[in-house]
Each structure stands twice: as C-alpha cells, then as structure tokens.
Amino acid sequence: MPSLKDLRNRISSVKATQKITKAMQMVAAAKLRRAQDAAEAARPYSQRMGSVLANIAATVSGEDAPKLMTGTGSDKTHLLIACTSERGLCGGFNSSIARFVRDDVRKLQAEGKEVKILCVGKKGYDILRREFAALIIDRIDLREVKNIGFANADAIGKRVMTMFAAGEFDVCTLYYSEFRSVINQVPTGLQLIPAAAPEVDETEAANAASAMYEYEPDASAILDDLIPRNISVQIFRALLENVAGEMGSKMSAMDNATRNAGEMIDKLTMSYNRQRQAQITKELIEIISGAEAL
Amino acid sequence: MADAFTFELVSPERLLLSEQVTQVVVPGSDGYFTVMANHAATMSTLQPGVAKVTTAEGKQEDYVIFGGFIDVLPTSCTILAESAVAVSDVNKADLDARIEAAKADAAAATEGEDQAKANNYLAQLTTLNQQILPA
Incomplete structure (x- = not known):
C-alpha cells in the first residue's frame, strides 16, 4: 500500500505529464x-x-x-x-x-x-x-x-x-x-x-x-x-x-494521452482521499481509546 | 485598350498571382517574348529572368523567375516557375546564394550536356544579377 506521501507525489507527477501532453496537443x-x-x-x-x-x-x-x-x-x-x-x-x-x-x-x-x-x-x-x-x-x-x-x-x-x-x-x-x-x-x-x-x-x-x-x-x-x-x-x-x-x-495521440492522464488523476485522487480518511479515522480511534483507558 | 486574359503565376509553394492581365513579357528559353490575348497556344521553357506583367487596370508588376515553364492558351496563360519573387522583394544575399549554388552545380556536372545546361543557367543568373542589382 503506497503511503499518502507517495500518492501525493504520483498525482503531481501525472498532473505535470498531463500539462505536457496538453501543450503538445496544442502545438500540434x-x-x-x-x-x-x-x-x-x-x-x-x-x-x-x-x-x-x-x-x-x-x-x-x-x-x-x-x-x-x-x-x-x-x-x-x-x-x-x-x-x-x-x-x-x-x-x-x-x-x-x-x-x-x-x-x-x-x-x-x-x-x-x-x-x-x-x-x-x-x-x-x-x-x-x-x-x-x-x-x-x-x-x-x-x-x-x-x-x-x-x-x-x-x-x-x-x-x-x-x-x-x-x-x-x-x-x-x-x-x-x-x-x-x-x-x-x-x-x-x-x-x-x-x-x-x-x-x-x-x-x-x-x-x-x-x-x-x-x-x-x-x-x-x-x-x-x-x-x-x-x-x-x-x-x-x-x-x-x-x-x-x-x-x-x-x-489525436496527445489528446488521448491527456484524457488518459485525467482518468489516472481521478483514480489516484480517489484512493488518496480514501486513505487520508482512513488515517483520520485511525487517529481518532487512537485518541478516543487512549482517553477511555485513563 | 487590349483585351484582357487570365494570367497565373504559380510556384511549387504557392499561387503568387492570378489576375486579368493585358500583356505579359516572359523570359523564354529562346529569348524574351510577349504574350497578349488570343496568342497561339504555346508551351515553352523559361530561363531565369524578369517577367513583366501588365494588369487589366494598367498596373505594372515585375517578378523575377528562376526557370520554369509557360503554358499559353488563347484565353489564359500560366507560368509554372521553379521559384519566383516579386522584384521589389529580391535581395542581393538571396541572389548571391543562388549563384553560388549554380556554380557548385556547374562544377559538379560531369556530362557534357548537363554541364552546358548548368553553365547556361549560371550565365543567365549572373546577367540577371547585374540587371536588377547594378553594383
């Protein structure tokens, strides 16, 4: 399972790629x-x-x-x-x-x-x-x-x-x-x-x-x-x-690439948000169970 | 006033001119000749030189032509130029570059016929150079 930081890096790298393909499409x-x-x-x-x-x-x-x-x-x-x-x-x-x-x-x-x-x-x-x-x-x-x-x-x-x-x-x-x-x-x-x-x-x-x-x-x-x-x-x-x-x-190749990058970003963002939510929940549980133990 | 006919000047890159004109003087390979309306159908090769076009409105436009063909019909006339530039746009550097290229071609040609052709082309270019841009 990639960490939050890894996901963030990947998202930003795909975004950068998307920008490049988009620019290439316009130039073409x-x-x-x-x-x-x-x-x-x-x-x-x-x-x-x-x-x-x-x-x-x-x-x-x-x-x-x-x-x-x-x-x-x-x-x-x-x-x-x-x-x-x-x-x-x-x-x-x-x-x-x-x-x-x-x-x-x-x-x-x-x-x-x-x-x-x-x-x-x-x-x-x-x-x-x-x-x-x-x-x-x-x-x-x-x-x-x-x-x-x-x-x-x-x-x-x-x-x-x-x-x-x-x-x-x-x-x-x-x-x-x-x-x-x-x-x-x-x-x-x-x-x-x-x-x-x-x-x-x-x-x-x-x-x-x-x-x-x-x-x-x-x-x-x-x-x-x-x-x-x-x-x-x-x-x-x-x-x-x-x-x-x-x-x-x-x-058309670059148009495709831009669209694919968009899909990938959506997917990665989704799993990034899920994981962040999971982490928040986990931290809350830790705090609550710590408080209960007192 | 003389009758007008359709004249087109085309280079491989684009159509330079397509207009009603009354008279065109072109550098044919056997000497300059003038085309007017109802000219007999003629096809000729062109040598480097200046084509003088008189439009139906009586304007004079000159183009430098670097070899090509002319196709004359009674109702129309088309120049297929290897390369053509309006006289006002000709610059010395460009002409010099062409002359250099022609010199190289002439030097490279080995067969008698090719050599004669290349030398002829070179001579034409040189004359042209002196004509348009007197030093």
Whole structure:
C-alpha cells in the first residue's frame, strides 16, 4: 500500500505529464493548420503540372518519350522511398507507413526482385533498419528543416534522378501517408518512375487536344525538363501531406494521452482521499481509546 | 485598350498571382517574348529572368523567375516557375546564394550536356544579377 506521501507525489507527477501532453496537443494543432495551408497552397502547381504533362505526353509518344516515362524496359531493381516523420509521439503514424513498406518489400523479394530503400525521416529508418538494414542505401535527414520547402524535395528528386541515370534501379516508388483528415491518414505507394501518365478528366483532355501547341524549343526537350521537375513536385507533395498527417496523428495521440492522464488523476485522487480518511479515522480511534483507558 | 486574359503565376509553394492581365513579357528559353490575348497556344521553357506583367487596370508588376515553364492558351496563360519573387522583394544575399549554388552545380556536372545546361543557367543568373542589382 503506497503511503499518502507517495500518492501525493504520483498525482503531481501525472498532473505535470498531463500539462505536457496538453501543450503538445496544442502545438500540434497549430502546426497542423500551418501544414494544411502549405499543402493547400502547393496544390495549384501540382494540378497545373499534371495537366500540362498530360497534354504534352499525348503528343510525344513511342520512341521519342524519355526513359523516365517508359522505364528501362526491365523491373529487376526497385527503389522504395519511404517518407516518415522525424519525431515520434504521433501514434501509429510512422509504424503504419513502415508496415506498408515492409509488406511491399517482402512481396517484391518473394518475386525475386532486388530492393533498395531510401529513407526520408528518422523514424521510418529506425523501424526499417531492424529488418532491412542491408537494403537501406541511405537516409535523408530533414530534422533541421523547419518548414519543408520545394528545395528540400528538389534535392531528393535530383538524387533519385542521378541514381536512375546511373542505372541503379528500374522502378521507383514513393511511400508516404495520404492526409484524408485529422484522424484518418492512409499509407500510400505512388510509382514515380516510370511515370504513370497523370489522370485528367475528359473535358480537360478534350480542351487540350483541340489546342494545337507550339513548342519552344521542342516538345521532347520540354518533356525532358518537365518530368524530372514533376518527380520533385510529387515528392514535395508527399512531404507536405506527411507533415500534415504527422501533426494530425500527433494531435489525436496527445489528446488521448491527456484524457488518459485525467482518468489516472481521478483514480489516484480517489484512493488518496480514501486513505487520508482512513488515517483520520485511525487517529481518532487512537485518541478516543487512549482517553477511555485513563 | 487590349483585351484582357487570365494570367497565373504559380510556384511549387504557392499561387503568387492570378489576375486579368493585358500583356505579359516572359523570359523564354529562346529569348524574351510577349504574350497578349488570343496568342497561339504555346508551351515553352523559361530561363531565369524578369517577367513583366501588365494588369487589366494598367498596373505594372515585375517578378523575377528562376526557370520554369509557360503554358499559353488563347484565353489564359500560366507560368509554372521553379521559384519566383516579386522584384521589389529580391535581395542581393538571396541572389548571391543562388549563384553560388549554380556554380557548385556547374562544377559538379560531369556530362557534357548537363554541364552546358548548368553553365547556361549560371550565365543567365549572373546577367540577371547585374540587371536588377547594378553594383
């Protein structure tokens, strides 16, 4: 049985913890709003990029299409880019991405493919390293980065492109968590190379087809330039969605923690009061029986 | 007065400008060109330079653009800029940093084509630097 003093200490320590989780929840909520704004602001660019790419890809086809679109012709070596967060305490956010990646790695290995993993973010690296240490080729650290900018994504994109040019892989897939809502994030795999033709709705495609474009310098040169940029844009979008997802996940995890701490405080306070009452009764009995003995 | 058309300037981070304009001068990869309403559908890569936008109200707005694409349709025009800043917000330190980065890229490029591209970009940036911020 813990003494009164022990109980008091425990209550105060749980209260302190509750304050911390509450503060973290509020910080996450503020950051979530920022992340959502950033994701929203980045949307027009990737949308326009998608439609431009779609209608230029329609004109350049067959032999002229760059390797980044058609692939190398084989699919022996796969590069998986696993984007996770840099910090923990955000519920099942990182482990669900890591599980998704793990399943895919197993599947690819079962098919006899060679797998390489590029980790973005510390947490995914920590989880995947346990099982696939030999497959991880590098880890990109974004810990120092406060607000993810296009430059960060572009650096990753350039790196992937160099590796592709050097023939280090055939197929590249990007793993991140799609932000559906604050409580719902879905781990997703997106194939970057060879680039799947972006989907455009019918009317837009018809509009684009009716417009005969003039290209400067020429269509394939533009495409050569556009596709690498599109890959960076996709990575950028994934990183932004990840930040929003992380913050949403952290917010609900911290909300839970705050509630649990509240319950614990109630329970501890209850047993503290009971015990104090018991002690008072005991002391009274001692006094009364002492007085009776006289 | 010339007809107005929709013009949008988008960078990966955000939409910088979306307005009715009468004329836009952009730094195309084969030289500066002017886009007005009912321009033939064109798609071009851009090199670093200044885009001069004349809005429907006749205001002049200048943006520094660091490479990207332009997509011109008879009724609209969209610049997808790698990065863009209003001329009034450009500062020397930022430009210098970009030039340094471009120099490093040019030095790192090994293949002939890449190197040529990087050198070209660097040259553009340097000219741009002299244009906007005469020392």
